[in-house]
Each structure stands twice: as C-alpha cells, then as structure tokens.
Amino acid sequence: MKISTKFALVCSTAMLGTAAFGEAHSSYTIGITQNNVGVDSYQTTYEQAFIAAAEENDAVEVVVLDAGGDVARQIAQMEDLIQQEVDAIIIWPTNGEAVIPAVRKASQADIPVIVTNSNIAEQGFDFVASFSGPDNITQGARSAEIMCDRFKAQGIEGEAQIVQISGQPGYTTAIERAKGFEDRLPEVCPDVTLVETQPGDWNREKSQQVMEAFLVKYDDIDGVYAGDDNMGVGALNAAKAAGRAGDITFVGATNFAVGYEAMAAGEYWGSIYQSPVDDAEAALQTAIDVLDGKDVPFLNYFDTPKITQDNMDEFTKPVF
C-alpha cells in the first residue's frame, strides 16, 4: 500500500509512476482529483479521511490530487490520471458542466469514473460509473420535517412564518436543498408560510446582513431555514443582536462545529448531520465496489441523519 500526494502545481510524473506500478497486481490504483482542498474545513477533513481510509485498506493505493478550484487544472489532472492508467478515477467536480469532456475521455479509456460529493450535469451521466455523495433533496426535505415537528411541539404549526437563507445561486447543492425544503414543507406543515428567500452565499457574515434586513422587514419570524449551519449561525447572530433569537427556530444543514455548539447552548434547534469522513469513505468504497464488479446503484447516497437538540448526544461534534 502506497500513497502519493500531489498538490496543485507540483506535477511529478515520476512520483505517479512509482505509485501506479510499484505494487503487486492484486491492488487497485485509484486516482482522485478534488475540488479545492484547504479552502474550507469540510474539504480539508474529507482529504484527510480519504487518505486515512486508503491507508487502512491494503487492497488500494491512491493518487491524491487537488484542482485548487480551477477547472482547467482539474481537466489536466484527469488527463494525467488517464495517462497513468489508474484503475479508477474519483472526481469532485469543480464545475458540473466543464469537466464532462474529461470524464468522457476517461470513460473511453475504460477507466471507470466515480463522481463524489456533488454530481456532474446530466448530459455526462453516460460516462459515470456511479455518484457517491449526500442526497441534498432529502436533506432539504428532512430540514423541513425538523422545522415542522418543532412548530407542532410549540403549537404554532397553523400560523408560523419562516424565511430561508439559501446557498450560492447556481450551486447544485444550494438549489437541491432549497427544492427539497420547499417541496416537503407544504406536505408536512401546509399552513406554515415561507415569506422570503435570499441567498447567503455559504457565508456567515453575508447571512448575518441578510437576516438583519429580514428582522427589520418582518415583525413576525418563527423559523429560519439556512442552507448550511455556517449561514444559520450568521442568522442566529443577527437575531441575538436584535434580541429576537428566543422566538425563532433555527434549522440548518451540514452540521458544523459552530452549529453543534449553538445547539448545545440551546440557541439553535436542528440540522442535518453530514460527515466529510463518511463522504470520503463512501467515495473510496464505491470505487472499490465498482472495480470489484459489484452491483452499485448509479446514485449511491450515504445517509445524512437529522440532528436536533433532542438527539445531539448521539453524534460527535463535527471537526469542521
């Protein structure tokens, strides 16, 4: 078992050669090109967990690459991996559309491609062996259920008004979570009104500003749904500054350490537990299963359970 980690601009073909051919034939060589490690804690933890999972498994060796958020670099890395004749490629797309030609090229070279975390656009599905990642529509739906259950416990499900702070427009994750939430909410709580949605760009400070404006605009806000906990905590900060946090149920997604702490403090109600460790391990396992010839579903979701103040002691605090 051998791991070679190659970052951003360092392009060492020799190193790759060693990694790919230096081991016994029984092991698989799996290459991964990630989106942008180091830019946020989720991706940083993902990479660490991926490497750790590969180290524990004697049957695989991995070539770990990072595109640094750059589409062109990711395409070049895909071509590198094809040249190295790795057994499978895992890609965390920097852009769901632009990487399709590179994915097609790998597929034509008979290298199975596994997409991780966020899927590529539909026209590329033919070239993908499997997608491993969270089901964001279900996450949005579960957040709606958490919100609704809370309102029912408070007895305000017939009149509650909520606002939504969504992720960056154009991001599949943002669109899917919002859709899941908006579709599920009227099914479980038909009388709850979603009065306004504004994007918070996955950014805590921006969400705080958006929430400040909401608080001025609406006298009655009973709940806030944020596309992730980072934004949810931004909204919570705004409400605390305005002295209105106590009246509002905050529900997020992708439970962050700050969200977990705010839950422990009784200020934040619930979220969706999405572990980058599970995400990374699922991606590696999916790749191995594909190589083993197992029957892998095309959309291979890992479970992302609900977490609220009531059941949070079943979960460890997120590391990011």
Added chain:
Amino acid sequence: MAELTRKGLQGFLARQGILVAFAVFMIAFAVANPRFIDIDNVFGVIRSSAILGVMALGVTFVVIGGNLDLSVGSMMSFSTIVVLDLHDKIGPTLAIPSMFAMTLALGAFIGILVGYLKLNSLIVTLGMLSAIHGLTLTYSGGKNMDIADKSGTWFSVFGQGSVAGLPMPILIFAGLAIVLSIILSRTPFGRKVYAVGGNGVAATFSGIPRARVVFMTYLMSSFCVATAGLIQASRSLGSQNTVGQGMELEVLAAVILGGASLLGGSGTIFKTVIGVLILGFIQNGLLLLGLAFYAQYIVTWIIIILAVWLDIAAKRGGLWSRIA
C-alpha cells in the same frame, strides 16, 4: 438666463452629485418601505458598514498617494483568522497586539515594494491578494477558526459591545475617521500624501521623501485592516478563511464613490465615509425591497460608473465631452 441656470445646475450636480444621489436614494427607499429609516435599521446598516468603512479609510490614504491597494480583503481574512487563533492560545490581551504586529508587517512589506522599490502597486497588491490568501489557508490548515468559550470572553466587546447605546463598531469607525481626517487635512504628512499623489516628480523635487510617504500610506492601510479584522473577529467570534474575500473591490468602490481620483492627489476622509454609507444603504435598501442579493452588484456598479462620470464632468466643466 435659462442657459445660466442649466449651467449652474450642471455644476452643482457635478460637485455634489454623490450627495444628491444619496438623498434621492434614501427618499425613494424610505417611500418604498418606511422601515428603511427605522432607527434600528439605520444603526444596523452603519454597524454592518463599519468593517468595510474602516478598511476604506486606510485605502483612501493609499489612493490619494497615487497607488492602489487590492490586498485589503485577503489581509482582513488573515487578521481575523490570526486573532481568533491566538485568542485561545495566548489570550486576548496578547493576541490583539500580536495580530496588529503581523498585519503591519504585511503592510510594511507592500510599502517597501511599492514605495522604495517603486514597483507598480496594481501588480504588487494583486499578487499580495493571492499570496496572503495562501498564507491564511496555510496558517489555519484550511479550517474554520472559532473561539472555544464564546460567552466567557471580553473579546466580544469590539464587535458586539456598545457605549451609551452606540454600537462599538460604529464608535471605532467614527473615531478612526475623525483621527485620520485630522491627519490627512491638518498635518504636514497629510499634505505630503496629496503632493506625492498629485505630482510625484514635483514632490520629489520639493524635497518630499516620496518613498517614505508611500510606505507610510500602506502602513496606515494595514493598520485599518487590522482594526477591521478585530471588529470582524469580535463580532462573530469565529470565521471562515474567506471572510474578506472580494471586499477589496467594495472598498475601492466606496473610495471612488467618495470622489477620490484613482490617479491620486484628491479625495477626503469625509467623502469616503459618505461613499461607504451609500454602498451600505443601497445594499440594505435593495434587500428590504425584496430584490435578490445579486441585484445589488448591478445597481452598485451603475452608481459607481455614474459617480465617476460626475467626477470627470466636474473636472471638465460639463457632463458631455466637447471632443467626441
């Protein structure tokens, strides 16, 4: 007679166009949604603008001195992350001066490159934007930085505290604006900044140490950035690595809106403050109208282009250029 009035109106618009535009916007937003001029909202907007504003004060010096500073956004991320990290390691009393020293060192480095080595400020600060971002990511290992004990620290005073009902960020912004305004308009150093930016060659021949003045403007800019980082860190007691990302353009926008010429030699602290407030109120007003957050980018830049047009119109004495 009619001709005279028209000329007079054009001249007035050219000179005070920003204030007129500000007033028109405020009235329009207030009519559309009376809550816009609610005292809580007004304070909220000024408090939100304070971080951007503090940074813009420093950049005003750099711009008047004839240079640009595009590194302030990523430098602010750096300050915020550093002070949050050190808070838990060495305590707030030592963390704050350490963070200021590190940020000032970055400012001094830029000051040496632009001032003493006479490198193009656009290239240097654009490079530093990226380099400092990398530095921040390396320092934090890509992780979010959070203070462990959020309720038990006095560190929150800079971002969340208030004195006599006035939020601390506003007081810091106002205090710094007054001090820097006095330095710029009432001291020999301030006059040297105008001289160096207005005509660097003439300033050098008059015995003004151009390199040192430029160096000092970057030092002041980094001091303001450190202050902004302090407010930011104290306000949220935790931060992403990218908290200041993109702010360099907003800061520059506020400074230009205030009427500082990008060619150097003109601008005032007061006008920069107006520029900051215009940006803040426009963003808030558009949100209260229910427009998507993104509309503000379009509207903001339309306003900036109008401001630059008025600025040029004031200099040539007419809205339209006589030479096509």
